[in-house]
Amino acid sequence: MTLAARARRALAPHWYAWTMVAPVTVVLGVIIGFPLVRGVYLSLTDADEANVARDIGMNHLPATYHFTGLDTYRAILTDPVFWGRLGWTVVWTVACVGITYLIGLGLATLLNRPLRGRTAYRLALILPWALPAFVSVFTWRMLFNDRNGLLNSVLTGGGIGAIPWLNDPTWAKLAVIAVNVWLGVPFMLVALLGGLQSLPGELYEAAEMDGAGPWQRFRHITLPGLRTVSSTVILLSTIWTFNMFPVIFLLTRGGPGDATEILVTYAYRLSFVDSPRDFSGSAAWGVLILLILCAAAVLHRRALRKQGETW
Amino acid sequence: MTSTVNGTAPGATTASAPAAQAPRRRGERGPLASAGLHLTLLLAAVIAVFPPLWLLITSFKPKNDAFTTAVVSHPTLANYRHVLGDTSFPTWFGNSVLVVAVTTVVGVLLAATTGYALSRFRFPGMRPLLWLLLITQMFPVAVLIVPLYNLMAGLGLLNQPGGLIITYLTIAVPFCAWMMKGYFDTIPVEIDEAGRVDGLSPFGTFWRLVLPLARPGLAVTGFYTFVTAWAEVAYASAFMTGDEHLTLAGGLQTFVNQYTNDWGSMTAAAVLIAVPATAVFAFAQRHLVAGLTAGTTKG
Numbered sequence: 231m232t233l234a235a236r237a238r239r240a241l242a243p244h245w246y247a248w249t250m251v252a253p254v255t256v257v258l259g260v261i262i263g264f265p266l267v268r269g270v271y272l273s274l275t276d277a278d279e280a281n282v283a284r285d286i287g288m289n290h291l292p293a294t295y296h297f298t299g300l301d302t303y304r305a306i307l308t309d310p311v312f313w314g315r316l317g318w319t320v321v322w323t324v325a326c327v328g329i330t331y332l333i334g335l336g337l338a339t340l341l342n343r344p345l346r347g348r349t350a351y352r353l354a355l356i357l358p359w360a361l362p363a364f365v366s367v368f369t370w371r372m373l374f375n376d377r378n379g380l381l382n383s384v385l386t387g388g389g390i391g392a393i394p395w396l397n398d399p400t401w402a403k404l405a406v407i408a409v410n411v412w413l414g415v416p417f418m419l420v421a422l423l424g425g426l427q428s429l430p431g432e433l434y435e436a437a438e439m440d441g442a443g444p445w446q447r448f449r450h451i452t453l454p455g456l457r458t459v460s461s462t463v464i465l466l467s468t469i470w471t472f473n474m475f476p477v478i479f480l481l482t483r484g485g486p487g488d489a490t491e492i493l494v495t496y497a498y499r500l501s502f503v504d505s506p507r508d509f510s511g512s513a514a515w516g517v518l519i520l521l522i523l524c525a526a527a528v529l530h531r532r533a534l535r536k537q538g539e540t541w
Numbered sequence: 542m543t544s545t546v547n548g549t550a551p552g553a554t555t556a557s558a559p560a561a562q563a564p565r566r567r568g569e570r571g572p573l574a575s576a577g578l579h580l581t582l583l584l585a586a587v588i589a590v591f592p593p594l595w596l597l598i599t600s601f602k603p604k605n606d607a608f609t610t611a612v613v614s615h616p617t618l619a620n621y622r623h624v625l626g627d628t629s630f631p632t633w634f635g636n637s638v639l640v641v642a643v644t645t646v647v648g649v650l651l652a653a654t655t656g657y658a659l660s661r662f663r664f665p666g667m668r669p670l671l672w673l674l675l676i677t678q679m680f681p682v683a684v685l686i687v688p689l690y691n692l693m694a695g696l697g698l699l700n701q702p703g704g705l706i707i708t709y710l711t712i713a714v715p716f717c718a719w720m721m722k723g724y725f726d727t728i729p730v731e732i733d734e735a736g737r738v739d740g741l742s743p744f745g746t747f748w749r750l751v752l753p754l755a756r757p758g759l760a761v762t763g764f765y766t767f768v769t770a771w772a773e774v775a776y777a778s779a780f781m782t783g784d785e786h787l788t789l790a791g792g793l794q795t796f797v798n799q800y801t802n803d804w805g806s807m808t809a810a811a812v813l814i815a816v817p818a819t820a821v822f823a824f825a826q827r828h829l830v831a832g833l834t835a836g837t838t839k840g
Contacts, residue, residue, distance in 0.1 A: 246743045247662035250654040251670060254714055257651075261711040262677055265688030272688070333585075340582055347579075353826065354586035360822035361593055362772035364790055365811045369596045372804060380595065412588070466716075469678050476774050498775070501687055509687055516685070527675065 273302055273514035279507040295510070302514040311488075311496075312515075316522075318403075319472065319492040326410045326471045327464060333411065334418025339452070341419075342426040352423075359416035367480040370409045371396070374481075399489035402482050406490050410477050418463060425459035426452065465530050469523055493519050593815065600808035620809035629784045630810055633792035636781075638817075640702045640788055641770045644709045648766040649759055651714050656721025657747050661733065674715040686779055693780060700786045708776050713766040720765070724758030725751065764825035771818055789814050 277295040306312045341352060358366060373380050374395035382392040395405045429452065437447050473494050478484060484491035484499060491499070493515060501512035570578070601616045624630050659667060689708065690699075698704030728751055736746035752759070771789070778791040787795070793814065796807055 244662070244664040247658045247664035248666070250658035250744075250747075251666075254651050254655045254718060255670065255673075257707065258673060258677060258711060258715070261689065261692075261707060262685070264692055265685045268688035268691070269685065337582070337585055340578055345578065345582075351582045351586055354590050355582075356589075356826065357593060357819075358589055359768075360819045361815050362768070362790075362818050364772060364774050364793065365596070365815050366592065368793070368807065368811055369592045372599070372808070373592060373595065412592075415589075466678065476772075480774065498686070502779070512687065524676065 269513045270517055272510050273517050274299060275510050276302070277509040277513075278511075279509070298510075302510050303518075306511070306514055306518065312518075315488075315491055315493050315496050318490075322403075322407065322410075322492055323468060323471045325407050326414065326474075327467050329407070329411050330414040330418050330467065331460070331464060333415050334422050335456075337415070337419050338422040338426055339448070341423055355419055356416040358413055359420075363413060363476050364480055366413060367409065367477055370405075370412075371481060374405055396482050397486050399486055402486060402490050406478055406481055409481060410471065410474060413477065414467060414471070417467070421459055421463045422456060425456045429455040461530070461534060465527065468526065472523060473519070596808055596815075597812055599804070600812045602805065620805040621813070624806050624809045624813065628796075628806070628810075629787070630792065630813070632785055633787050633789050634813070636702065636786065637771065637788040637790075640705050640709070641767060643702070644706050644713070644770040645763050645766045647706070648710050648713050648717060649763045651710065652717035652721050652762050652766075653752060653755070653759065654747070655714070655718040656723075657725050657751065659718065659722040660725035661730070671719075674719050677711065677715045686775065689776075690779060699780055700782060704780055705770075705777060705788065708780070709766075709770040709773060712773070713769045717762040717765055721755070721758055721762055724755055724761075728754050760825045764821060767821050768818065771814075 274297060275295045276298045277293070281293065281295040337355060341348060341355075345351070375382070379395070381395065386392050393401055396402050433451050433455075434447055437451055442450070472492075474492070475494050475498065478490055478492055478495050479498070482490045484495050488496070497512045497515035497519070500508045500515065600620055601618070603615055603617050603619065658664070659671065693699050693704045693708075696704075698707070732750055732754070733746050736750045737743070741749065774790045774794075777788045778794055781787050781791050784795075793807070793810055796810060
């Protein structure tokens with residue numbers, strides 16, 4: 231056997247594997263890799279609307295921004311705006327993921343038993359998932375409408391004063407969290423229900439024989455059995471919620487003032503809404519978001535590995 | 542939930558009670574627990590269903606009644622007629638269907654091949670790829686959108702369906718590949734081996750044997766890709782401009798500005814957007830539990 235043939239033989243399985251993953255890797259590399267590198271570079275410059283390359287009429291103006299090193303980051307990290315937004319983003323993420331998980335787990339436990347009309351309940355409960363998010367958010371905006379919305383009509387009709395749902399900082403925060411929970415429960419429910427159904431029934435029978443009550447069975451069988459599913463869905467929904475652009479942008483546009491602005495919507499505002507558009511600032515915010523999430527994912531993986539789960 | 546084990550055996554000391562209740566079997570509930578269970582689920586179901594239902598009801602109301610609390614007094618199709626006849630809505634709808642259909646088909650194929658390779662082969666570069674798939678989930682729109690806009694402009698893909706399709710694929714495929722890997726992990730390797738013994742190539746094994754078995758996983762993946770692409774707002778409004786290029790997400794945005802007071806038309810448009818999504822959902826939901834579980838438990 232020649233050397234080339236031997237090499238081909240050794241590489242053959244990898245060759246198939248690489249061919250199968252190649253399209254995804256290449257597309258991800260181009261579409262994510264290039265903009266990422268470019269974004270990191272922009273964050274190290276002072277690029278804004280006035281000095282990037284652009285065309286005005288027939289004239290092409292070359293870029294005139296400069297490399298400024300970490301100045302942008304220094305400015306952001308010493309600015310109370312960033313820490314304020316970070317604080318609210320953390321509160322928002324923890325509140326949304328926590329409440330969504332608890333409701334999802336509760337409903338999944340209720341649905342995971344013989345029950346008349348179970349399919350109907352399940353279909354109704356996962357309906358919010360079927361609607362495009364912007365349609366749901368639009369509907370909620372209609373319900374929350376200050377003067378004419380259904381919620382306020384009912385409240386004033388019942389003798390309670392109208393509530394400025396989206397115009398008062400505190401109420402607006404509660405409103406965006408409520409809508410995001412409404413949107414997020416179906417995913418949790420379906421994932422956890424699947425997890426519950428894969429738990430062996432014998433465990434419960436054995437525990438019952440040993441005299442374990444409902445709470446003890448839940449605490450010592452259900453919760454440990456759901457650990458893998460839970461850790462995955464919690465990680466995913468933490469990432470999604472942290473970056474949840476549409477709910478906040480479409481419901482309140484970050485307002486009133488910047489009360490509900492999370493990091494992502496603020497970064498978007500810097501480069502697309504505010505004038506002059508601040509590209510380097512926006513990119514730097516984006517990089518900081520990414521760093522925070524990466525740190526969270528690494529901690530999560532480390533915690534999992536300590537419990538003996540690896541990939 | 543009640544259990545039958547209560548210390549004393551039921552029936553032993555109930556001689557005084559003439560119509561002694563039969564001891565409950567395992568898994569049966571008392572009437573009170575049953576009522577509580579149904580009430581809780583009913584309340585949750587109402588909260589889940591009410592907003593979309595209200596949207597549907599409002600869309601049939603005449604323009605000026607949009608905010609009345611009364612359930613339809615004069616049902617009308619005027620809103621739908623206006624949206625379909627007098628606006629660019631049908632064009633946007635066509636654009637969206639094109640983008641979403643291509644994204645879904647290509648996305649499912651890519652996710653399946655990638656997931657299969659990750660599930661069946663141990664190859665150099667596998668762990669970094671798994672990390673890459675996870676990390677792309679974290680990329681904030683904000684850091685990518687400006688450079689990506691420039692990239693698309695450079696490639697001449699702005700205002701082209703192609704640009705949006707590629708972008709949506711990068712959003713949806715990583716998660717889907719992850720899910721498909723979990724799903725393929727549940728299909729016994731012996732099936733592949735049998736195929737190989739019978740002379741199929743690795744790709745043939747994948748295409749002719751494993752893929753048909755993975756149909757529930759494919760349904761979930763397809764559903765997820767569809768929903769992602771159908772509902773995406775930020776890229777759609779940044780990359781597509783001009784009335785005839787817009788997709789539904791961007792189109793509804795112009796609606797909000799243009800017809801600020803015309804909630805009637807907006808509700809009708811929203812319903813028309815939601816219908817295909819719900820139809821796809823109804824088709825995929827049978828597989829949803831099985832497919833998603835495999836993806837998450839093995840993830």
